[in-house]
Amino acid sequence: MPAASDRSRLISIVQSRQNARVRELRAAFARNGREVSEVIGIEGEHLLAEALRSGLRLRTVFVRRDPSSAESARRDGSLRALDRLALPANVPVVELTSPVFDSAVETESPQGIAALVEPPVFSLAEAFAAPNASGPNASPSNPLVVLTAALQDPGNFGTLIRSAEAFGASGVIAMPGTVSVWNSKALRASAGSAFRVPVVAEKSSLAFSALGERQIKVFAAVAASTDSDAIPCSDADLTGPIAFLIGNEGSGLSAELLDRADARIAIPMPGPVESLNAAVSASVLLYEAAKQRGAKTS
Numbered sequence: 001m002p003a004a005s006d007r008s009r010l011i012s013i014v015q016s017r018q019n020a021r022v023r024e025l026r027a028a029f030a031r032n033g034r035e036v037s038e039v040i041g042i043e044g045e046h047l048l049a050e051a052l053r054s055g056l057r058l059r060t061v062f063v064r065r066d067p068s069s070a071e072s073a074r075r076d077g078s079l080r081a082l083d084r085l086a087l088p089a090n091v092p093v094v095e096l097t098s099p100v101f102d103s104a105v106e107t108e109s110p111q112g113i114a115a116l117v118e119p120p121v122f123s124l125a126e127a128f129a130a131p132n133a134s135g136p137n138a139s140p141s142n143p144l145v146v147l148t149a150a151l152q153d154p155g156n157f158g159t160l161i162r163s164a165e166a167f168g169a170s171g172v173i174a175m176p177g178t179v180s181v182w183n184s185k186a187l188r189a190s191a192g193s194a195f196r197v198p199v200v201a202e203k204s205s206l207a208f209s210a211l212g213e214r215q216i217k218v219f220a221a222v223a224a225s226t227d228s229d230a231i232p233c234s235d236a237d238l239t240g241p242i243a244f245l246i247g248n249e250g251s252g253l254s255a256e257l258l259d260r261a262d263a264r265i266a267i268p269m270p271g272p273v274e275s276l277n278a279a280v281s282a283s284v285l286l287y288e289a290a291k292q293r294g295a296k297t298s
Helices: 002-007 020-031 045-053 069-085 098-104 124-128 154-166 184-190 204-213 255-260 278-292
Strands: 010-014 040-043 057-065 093-097 113-118 144-148 171-174 199-201 217-221 242-246 263-266
Touching: 020 040, 020 057, 020 098, 020 113, 040 045, 040 184, 045 057, 045 069, 045 113, 057 069, 057 098, 069 113, 093 098, 124 171, 124 199, 124 204, 144 154, 144 204, 144 278, 154 171, 154 184, 154 278, 204 255, 217 255, 217 278, 242 278
Parallel strands: 010 093, 057 093, 144 171, 144 242, 171 199, 217 242, 217 263
Antiparallel strands: 040 113, 057 113
16 A cells, blocks of 8 residues: 555654754755756645656655644645555655744745655757647657747746647747746746656757758747737737747847847737746647647637
C-alpha cells in the first residue's frame, strides 16, 4: 500500500534550519531562474505530480509537520499528498517542522510538500522538432515556435508556456530580457508544462539565424489599434513552419525586432481595448494556428 511504504521512508524530523538538506532546498528556491543549476526547487502536490509524470528525477521530497494540534490537519494533508504521489522507492523523504519548512520555500501560504528536482535541459534543435499537436499539418518538419523578447512577468511567461503545450507548439525560444523558465512563479503558472515544452534561452542573432536556416516565417505580434497594416490573425496562413514573436509587456517589440520579422500579425478586437497582455495574445495566436493546422483543440 503506497501510504505504508511512503511513510515508512520518512527520515527523522528535522528541526534545524541549518540542516544540510534544508539549506539545499532553500538555496534551490533562492536561485531558481537566477543562475544555471542542476537542481531546482518545486512546491505543491500538483507540480510534484507533473514532474513525476514528465519523467524527471526527484532527488529529495520534503513534507511539513508540526506536533501541535493546530497544525495536525495541515500535517495530515501533507502526508495524504505524499501517499497520492506514489514516489519511486529510491526517493528519500524528509519531514520538516512547520517553521523550518516555511523558512525554506517561497510561497506565503506553503502547501506542505516540496522537492528538489533535476530539471530537463532542451537544445535549440528540440524547440523546432518536438511538435505536440496532431493533425495533417503536425510534423517535425512543420514547427510552431514562440519567440519571446524581454518578456519579464513570470506569470505571463508561465501561462504562455502552458498555452504552447496546449496548442501543440514545438517550443519556446526565450531571447534576452525574458524571465527564466525556472523562476518559481513562472513554473507555477506553467502548471507543469515547463517540464515538457522545450524552452531554450538564446541570443536574438542566433535565434533568427536558426529560424532563417529552417525557413520558418516569423510573425511579429502587434496591436491592431496601432498598426493598421498588420495582418488579422484569421487571414494569415499559419499552416506552415512559423514563429510568433511576442514582445515586452509594456514596450512591445523594438523597431529592430519588427524589421527582422517577415510579417506583422494582429488580433482583431471589436471592444474598446488597445491591446492584450503578452500571454493572452500568444494564446490567441497559438489557438488560431492550431485550428488552421487541424489540431485537436477541444
